[in-house]
Amino acid sequence: MLNGRMSANHKQNNKTLHQNIYILCFANSSDLARLMQNSESVLKSIEKILEFIIEVEKLKDVHRKTRPVGLDRYENSAEHSWHVCLSALMLKDYSNETIDIDRIIKMLLIHDLGEIDAGDTIIYASETKELKDKEEAGIKRVLYLLPEETALEYLSLWQELEKGETADSRYAKAIDRVPPLLHNLNGGGHSWKENNVSKEKVLNLNSRIAKGSEPLWELLEDKLNKEVEAGILK
Secondary structure (H helix, E strand, O other): OHHHHHHHHHHHHHHHHHHHHHHHHHOOHHHHHHHHHHHHHHHHHHHHHHHHHHHHHHHHHOEOOOOOOOOOOOOEHHHHHHHHHHHHHHHHHHOOOOOOHHHHHHHHHHOOOOHHHHOOOOHHHOOOHHHHHHHHHHHHHHHOOOOHHHHHHHHHHHHHHHHOOOHHHHHHHHHHOHHHHHHHHOOOOHHHHHOOOOHHHHHHHHOOHHHHOHHHHHHHHHHHHHHHHOOOOO
């Protein structure tokens, strides 16, 4: 019985092989040329993506201004991208609006790639045109390593996030503020103190969280006010 099955499989494999040989032998030259071009295009696209994957490793060496909870070192931007994506996923049910979490995760995964060239600047000092322009130039350089269609797709997502005018971008921008706040709330306000950030700046800038999730901001605002009362945030 086993030999019969093996014989049948062998015959089927031979049949498939003969069919492939026939196609290669009798297909016209234009078909073969198109097949070869498609194969070359696929390989070039994969090569571009691999170059991109190598380049974005550099984000692991861009250091931010807050320390992960319980650690004595500063967070890097690659860690932040992972952390904020996971935060967005877990908090999605508390968005003010209907959102597409897949699009949001894409936004957040690439949102800081421009820092490979521009570096990280604390949010309370980064809302300047000069820094925004530098970051935009950086993210374009990195994304343009990808195949053109893919690069334009992700650049469009980044631009949507920067504008903050859609439900997805409002939620993404809100969640982007959560990990740094939690670092400070659970780390003695270290970044606020080291960078002389006032309570007014912290409360005013982070109030944007309410645009994405009102209940989330209600809870965080209460925690921030307690830090003010305790003299940690001044």
